Amino acid sequence: MVKSIFALAFCVASVLAFNTISVAADYSITQITDNNGGGQQISDNGIVVYVSQNMSSSNRDLFLYNSTTKNTVPLIENDNLDDSDPIMNAVGDIVWKRKIGPISQLFLYDRSTSPPTITQITNSSSEIYSPHINNDRDIVYSTRPSDGSDSEVFLYVRETGETIRLTDNNEYDGAPKICGNGDVVWTHNDGDDEVYLFKRSSHQLVILSNNDYQDYYVGSGGVNAKGDVAWRATMPGSNDEIFLYEGSSNTVTQFENVPCDDDTPDLNDNGDLVWSMSCPGADREIVFHNGVTKTTTPLTSNAWDDYLPNINNTRDVVWKGYSAGRPAYELYVYDSFEKSITKLTDNNYEENNINFNNRSQIVWHAQVGPLGSSEIEVFLASPTVTPPPDENAGNANAWMLLLLD
Secondary structure, eight states, X not given: OEEEEEEOOOOGGGOOOBSOOBOSTTEEEEEOOSSOEEEEEEOTTSEEEEEEEOTTSSOEEEEEEETTTOOEEESSSSOOSEEEXXXXXXXXXXXXXXXXXXXXXXXXXXXXXXXXXXXXXXXXXXXXXXXXXXXXXXXXXXXXXXXXXXXXXXXEETTTTEEEEOOOSSSEEEEEEEXXXXXXXXXXXXXXXXXXXXXXXXXXXXXXXXXXSEEEOOOTTSBOTTSOEEEEEEOTTSOXXXXXXXXXXXXXXXXXXXXXXXXXXEEOTTSOXXXXXXXXXXXXXXXXXXXXXXXXEESBOSSSEEEEEEEXXXXXXXXXXXXXXXXXXXXXXXXXXXTEEEEOOOSSOEEEEEXXXXXXXXXXXXXXXXXXXXXXXXXXXXXXXXXXXXXXXXXXXXXXXXXXO
16 A cells, blocks of 8 residues: 655635625525434435434434425334434435333334335444445444454344444454445554554545544545545654645645644535634634545635535535634534535534534534523525426435325
């Protein structure tokens, strides 16, 4: 595996950043819950899943909201089990936790069948952590197996219904993510954190990092359909840098940017990458790396801090911004076609847990009461000029339109 080092050099002529921020006229914003909700995710078909309190009990349930029909249905009706932590893929399948007895097990909501089916995929005696699903409905997670004392990584293969144990050692393995091509990445701790990759096609284990510093934070947006992986590493001297593994070339690139700290990388399926950068004496900005041209430029240049960028396959980007004197974060959206930035929200709410689809629809939750309030609701922002439905969705959306009609 070739390792290349790419030092960031921000040329003024190539900066994408904009100092003029437009208002959110190009988006409509809808509050889709009114009785507390969170854990929201959105598919490319515009279906939102979220967790909300069961009105007849103390349990939580999953609900589906259709952004086309504006209707909401419970995923499972008349149920007394507690549901939490939904993860939705781009085509609308969901993996989540259901508490059965003292332990929460993983369940799969599978839209490839007609009608959709719900399958319990684990029967673990220990708590399950970090489930993640790809568009083939394969699922990875970590748990403590009955024959060991440390966390191990498991892969559920939807096509065969088989569960494969990917790790078997006396060291920590956790926080797994699964790429669109079936490769699996996780964090392995052998004294310090390293990033490991299981290549599905060859059943080969590849150590993407092998050093004496901490490699971690492969977030939910840190993998893509091609098998690329992005993560953050804390270097000697406590400087955080971003690394990118490209599966097609089997290379690792370090975006060396001393003395600035780089955080929260997010990939799209084209290999484009965004992250948040903080330099001494300056506020935090968003950085964009073009996966085709291999050029890296700042996306923002302003007087406030910008955090947690998400990029979709059209190269639109959404993130949180915070400026001094404001009581809370606001959301901003970069339109890659118009080359413009929109300030999506302007309120006293605290926006969190952003999720973004490839039609540039955005969901998040916010504290709608005073700061510190426990009242949290889910919001959806949709472009006022809605792009055509995803061609790859096929007829998968038809059942949902009927269900929520």
